[in-house]
Amino acid sequence: MKHTDKDLLLKGIKKMALALPLLFLSPYLLTLSFLNKDNYMFYLALILGLIAGAGAIYLCFKGINTIIKSMFG
Incomplete structure (x- = not known):
């Protein structure tokens, strides 16, 4: 039986x-x-907002992926 x-x-x-x-x-x-x-x-806040959004999506994906690997991998 595997553990986390x-x-x-x-x-x-x-x-x-x-x-x-x-x-x-x-x-x-x-x-x-x-x-x-x-x-x-406008342009500065727009670019920073898009970069922050992309970073949040990337970090959430990698974080969930890492948590799943720690439990089942």
Whole structure:
């Protein structure tokens, strides 16, 4: 009977913890950018919001994948 690899589980939880701030930051930056369309900050906030959103999706995927590997792999 296999047991959970605790070190791998901890790595997955750390990745999920890093994704959590990005999950809140990306919608905020995107909303901020679309509220300031006439300002030069529109492009900066839009690019940062898209990068934060992509980073959150990537870290969530890798974190869940690592947690699954620690339990079943």
